[in-house]
Amino acid sequence: MTSLPTRTRAVVLHSYNLDGWRVEDYDLPPLKPDEVLLRVTAAPLNPSDVAFLQGMYGIRKPLPTIPGFEGGGQVIAVGEKLNAADWVGRRAACLATGAIGTYTEYLVTHSSVVLPVADDISDDAASMMLVNPLTAWALIDMAAAAGVKAVIQTAAASALGKMLRRFGESRGIAVINIVRRAAQMESLTAEGAAHVLDSSSETFDGDLRGMASGLGARMAFDAVGGSLTDRILRAMPNGSRIIVYGGLEGSPVSVGVDQFIFRDKHVQGFWLSSWMPQNPVKVAEAWAAVQAQSAAFRSDVRAHFSLDRFDDALRLYTAQMSGGKVLITP
Ligand SMILES: NC(=O)c1ccc[n+]([C@@H]2O[C@H](COP(=O)([O-])OP(=O)(O)OC[C@H]3O[C@@H](n4cnc5c(N)ncnc54)[C@H](OP(=O)(O)O)[C@@H]3O)[C@@H](O)[C@H]2O)c1
Incomplete structure (x- = not known):
């Protein structure tokens, strides 16, 4: 040997x-x-x-x-x-x-x-x-368990964001995709994304409010943090939940207290490193899905x-x- x-x-x-x-x-x-x-x-x-x-x-x-x-x-x-x-x-x-x-x-x-x-x-x-596919699977699993018809996500042009959209749509969940640049909007639209918004656009907050209410988006997945989290939560219907799973902006999440008290909205976190050991059965289910749906979970x-x-x-x-x-x- x-x-x-x-x-x-x-x-x-x-x-x-x-x-x-x-x-x-x-x-x-x-x-x-x-x-x-x-x-x-x-x-x-x-x-x-x-x-x-x-x-x-x-x-x-x-x-x-x-x-x-x-x-x-x-x-x-x-x-x-x-x-x-x-x-x-x-x-x-x-x-x-x-x-x-x-x-x-x-x-x-x-x-x-x-x-x-x-x-x-x-x-x-x-x-x-592993890292992005299992996270995308876990987030969509949360949306499916909550019975939501649509979700919102930030950093939608990321590798994970693209997986989340493809996998979510395959499970019958509409995805509102938020990006930060016009070029990202074009590339996602060219890939077939139906609902894409640019957070740098002047009409962003109103557009998001209309889309969230029209599609019934009561759950959001946020990888950016900072002030964007509050803008998204404000645009969502009462009783909505935002799951913060990344801090790309590098600044703290700030949310107005009115959103919690008068609008019954919720903010929580997600970390794959905690989710995996707590959910061994789901990890096996997710790994089977990632292999079976390799096109949905691919990265460029x-x-x-x-x-x-x-x-x-x-x-x-x-x-x-x-x-x-x-x-x-x-
Ligand atoms: N919590 C968990 O367990 C977990 C697990 C996996 C991934 N994640 C998180 O998921 C996110 C996506 O990961 P990935 O590997 O898919 O990323 P990626 O493919 O490397 O892409 C990152 C994306 O974020 C955008 N971005 C960067 N800074 C931004 C900002 N300040 N505001 C808005 N958009 C910004 C980038 O846009 P530009 O092209 O303009 O730079 C790019 O589209 C990351 O935050 C990562 O930490 C979390």
Whole structure:
């Protein structure tokens, strides 16, 4: 048997800021009984990764650490509790659970978040099959459970926003898509989105009020925060609920107290990292749907960068996030 790698080339974070990393070698820990060693083939940059680099995400890891929350790769070894014949050689989508994130040649992670994929799924697609698809599924599941006929979403030109629209419509739920630029409005309309509004337009608040009332949108999914959350909640019918699942604006949500007291409106959060362990049965249902409806849950790819060009990848992605994912291909 060939010996396993003990070190990996990786993006290593030494301080929490966008420049606080170097590409260097990092020691791999020995495999625990229920862990898997993968050779990473691709890993996307997501908003959560950018927030993590800046120390502004929901978790901070002791430094130095390797960033990157999700990716795809090939299993090359497993811990002693796992049957090697079931795992080794399989291509999989995966999440990072320990100090080693996915911007690395080799990843050690827990087997519960390594999900083998079918042969017809590309390496690129496999690397983006968990974070956004499972979140889009979970949000639409909340809407279906609440029995709403229509939902509103912000950052609708994001990879997740496009999935949420396609999957929501496949479940018979109309989606009102809010974007921040005219070009995003055009691209979503060209993709077939029926209800698209630009929050930078002068008529936005009135247009949203009319659309929300016409379609009966009593639930909204907000990835932006800041003052947009209040504008959306105000435009929705009494008794509506907004679920904040991202903070792209980087500023606190402010909502007038009148909305809570006199309009019976509600604001709550959503985090996939909490939802997954609390909903194992739904995770399995969501994963089956993501594989079966791969067209609905697909992400476009804009560019690939090697580890050594992480700087270029980060610059391209943070300058403009729409238009396809930027992938790290070690
Ligand atoms: N809570 C959870 O568990 C969870 C899980 C997955 C994803 N998320 C969140 O879901 C959101 C979308 O993720 P993604 O990977 O799909 O994103 P993405 O494909 O990288 O796209 C991000 C989108 O947000 C837009 N945007 C950026 N800053 C904005 C702002 N201040 N106001 C309005 N729009 C803004 C970008 O527009 P430009 O092109 O103009 O930059 C782009 O269309 C993120 O907030 C992410 O953190 C949350």
